[in-house]
Amino acid sequence: MKLKQLGVEVKTDKLASDAATLFHDKVTTIKLTRTSVSEASSSAFTKRAQKFATQIYNNFQTCSNEYYNQLDVSNLESLQYSIDTNFYMIEYNNQNKENQKQHAMSFVQVMDQNLISQEAYRNLTALEYNLP
16 A cells, blocks of 8 residues: 655555554654644643643743732733643642542532522532533
């Protein structure tokens, strides 16, 4: 099988899927493209989000020193973004672990007490505002 697109040519004596795999590998190494969100594993996706958040935080610290007085306290509290249909909210401040545990327990209580009906959903959205 011979596959030629984007100036890249791949030849194989095997199946078309093998040619597609070879083509993908060759294009990925040439263009240094990343795997799309739909193809990435959850661990790879988490690592990307963490690196992205760290870079944004570092850029914020650098830019805030350039635009604001050094006596002003600038703090990046959270970052919200979406990629395709995935929504991400990253909080930079270190919340108290007890507060996080209480928040999770509140969710469990609402879910245990109610079937997920309109009233239960209202209770959940009262606890967590960014539910769809």
